[in-house]
Amino acid sequence: MTSFSGLTVIVTGAAGAMGEQEARMFAERGANVVLTDVRTDEGTDIADDIGKSAVFVPHDVSSESGWNTVIETALSAFGSVNVLVNNAAISKAIKLIDTDVDTFDLFYRINQLGVYLGMKSVVEPMKAAGGGSIINISSVAGLRGASTLFAYSASKWAVRGMTQSAALELARFKIRVNAVFPGVIDTPMNAPNPPGMNDVLVKTTPLRRMGESHEVAEAVLFLASPGASFATGAELAVDGGMSI
Amino acid sequence: MTSLSESRRRFDGCVALVTGGTSGIGAAAAARFAAEGARVLITGRNDARGAEIASSHDNVHFHHVDVTDRAAIDALVTMIGATFGRLDVVVNSAGVVNARPFASMSTHHWHEMIDTNLTGAFHVSQSALPLLRSTVADGKAPSTSIVNLSSLNGLRVDPGMSAYGSAKAALLALTEGTAIELIESGVRVNCVSPGAIDTPMSSSTAGDKKNAEAFTSAIPAGRYGTADEVAAVILFLASQEAPFIVGANLVIDGGATLPSRHPDLLNMFNMKP
Numbered sequence: 187m188t189s190f191s192g193l194t195v196i197v198t199g200a201a202g203a204m205g206e207q208e209a210r211m212f213a214e215r216g217a218n219v220v221l222t223d224v225r226t227d228e229g230t231d232i233a234d235d236i237g238k239s240a241v242f243v244p245h246d247v248s249s250e251s252g253w254n255t256v257i258e259t260a261l262s263a264f265g266s267v268n269v270l271v272n273n274a275a276i277s278k279a280i281k282l283i284d285t286d287v288d289t290f291d292l293f294y295r296i297n298q299l300g301v302y303l304g305m306k307s308v309v310e311p312m313k314a315a316g317g318g319s320i321i322n323i324s325s326v327a328g329l330r331g332a333s334t335l336f337a338y339s340a341s342k343w344a345v346r347g348m349t350q351s352a353a354l355e356l357a358r359f360k361i362r363v364n365a366v367f368p369g370v371i372d373t374p375m376n377a378p379n380p381p382g383m384n385d386v387l388v389k390t391t392p393l394r395r396m397g398e399s400h401e402v403a404e405a406v407l408f409l410a411s412p413g414a415s416f417a418t419g420a421e422l423a424v425d426g427g428m429s430i
Numbered sequence: 431m432t433s434l435s436e437s438r439r440r441f442d443g444c445v446a447l448v449t450g451g452t453s454g455i456g457a458a459a460a461a462r463f464a465a466e467g468a469r470v471l472i473t474g475r476n477d478a479r480g481a482e483i484a485s486s487h488d489n490v491h492f493h494h495v496d497v498t499d500r501a502a503i504d505a506l507v508t509m510i511g512a513t514f515g516r517l518d519v520v521v522n523s524a525g526v527v528n529a530r531p532f533a534s535m536s537t538h539h540w541h542e543m544i545d546t547n548l549t550g551a552f553h554v555s556q557s558a559l560p561l562l563r564s565t566v567a568d569g570k571a572p573s574t575s576i577v578n579l580s581s582l583n584g585l586r587v588d589p590g591m592s593a594y595g596s597a598k599a600a601l602l603a604l605t606e607g608t609a610i611e612l613i614e615s616g617v618r619v620n621c622v623s624p625g626a627i628d629t630p631m632s633s634s635t636a637g638d639k640k641n642a643e644a645f646t647s648a649i650p651a652g653r654y655g656t657a658d659e660v661a662a663v664i665l666f667l668a669s670q671e672a673p674f675i676v677g678a679n680l681v682i683d684g685g686a687t688l689p690s691r692h693p694d695l696l697n698m699f700n701m702k703p
Binding site: 188350353354355357358369392393394397398401402404405408412413414415416417418419420421422423424425426427429430 | 438613625650652663674678
């Protein structure tokens with residue numbers, strides 16, 4: 187089993203199903219984990235359950251000062267920042283013609299601005315550590331158009347673009363930047379979808395099922411591991427073939 | 431950081447077929463599969479190297495097979511079925527590369543690139559398919575896996591690589607087409623696209639030292655990758671850690687496929703690799 191012993195991993199949106207799974211699996215494999223989320227009660231419970239190798243930081247990813255707190259907490263608790271998983275995101279099925287500016291701006295702030303601020307925040311601590319690994323969670327909607335997820339898709343394409351540009355800029359510091367593109371994953375995020383939508387999404391997945399959070403987390407952990415040491419700017423779809 | 435060699439046994443009891451397993455990435459993958467518990471069959475055209483690799487690893491067996499020879503492949507797959515009764519992983523890493531200017535390219539060169547790099551993967555995947563399927567149907571594995579080795583040249587083609595790049599780009603299409611057809615029987619097909627990797631094959635194209643330095647400066651990571659770094663990715667995709675990954679193409683190139691890194695531009699922004 188790959189060991190992340192001695193490394194510190196920041197996972198945003200860690201009170202959500204995928205973020206929680208990622209944080210737990212990094213911790214199981216020896217990492218110290220910094221969990222962040224706006225959902226303070228849930229995030230605190232998860233960190234408490236993981237134990238001494240985990241801390242929770244209440245955190246809105248679109249807040250630059252919030253990121254300072256996250257980095258300070260990581261450094262004071264564990265002494266370094268080695269891996270960042272930009273997992274936090276919001277999703278809602280809305281068509282272009284029904285999307286107002288406030289809604290579009292909210293998607294931009296959390297799904298795009300949050301990823302940019304996260305990457306910017308970890309550069310100095312990762313340089314100090316001699317390198318690092320950033321994994322941005324995009325989506326199948328960041329590889330293809332999405333007829334009912336206009337603002338979400340726009341923000342996830344932005345994540346894809348930022349991943350490539352950041353990979354180019356940060357390679358000289360031995361900071362690898364890669365992206366994971368989950369398909370339909372069985373999490374509460376899909377619950378608010380209109381009736382029948384999830385069935386349709388499964389029908390458009392060649393594997394004919396939803397993915398599980400741990401299946402995405404395995405891909406994230408792989409990209410963070412030494413096995414992926416020559417991967418930067420790479421794009422890994424974990425989607426049961428949906429984007430083919 | 432942790433070591434690249436991991437003490438895991440993800441392939442205990444499994445059988446893996448690695449074409450082009452006598453050198454470079456294929457040999458590195460074969461060694462890793464064997465280290466993680468698989469019985470490994472490697473194919474190639476160089477008997478001396480095949481024997482050397484087989485003798486230096488437990489559970490690696492060499493068979494002289496040219497992937498353009500369908501009858502030889504069919505015979506090998508029949509033998510695998512009779513001997514082991516299962517096949518869990520096929521890695522299509524047999525490949526040849528030569529640079530040729532398009533204007534003067536011979537038909538022979540075109541066929542050489544297409545036959546080994548593309549048609550070979552078609553032959554091996556189709557020949558192995560019934561055994562890959564029955565391994566799942568018999569309950570021996572939750573899924574079985576084909577991993578195709580494409581190339582950075584399948585995505586962004588370098589000068590002189592129009593035939594090789596054509597074969598490798600088509601291998602991506604073959605990956606997607608087979609992935610979507612075969613997943614219903616539990617066979618996952620994925621692709622790895624390596625960039626500049628330090629292997630006998632890449633040194634044959636990088637040529638002299640000056641050329642190699644130019645190659646390296648075009649890699650954001652500032653170095654060639656190792657065959658073992660690609661092998662690690664192949665094993666991840668083939669493992670039961672990747673059950674929801676179907677039809678994916680994972681580029682392992684130190685960032686070399688990413689655009690716009692002319693050295694003059696980087697100097698302008700004080701961003702030398």
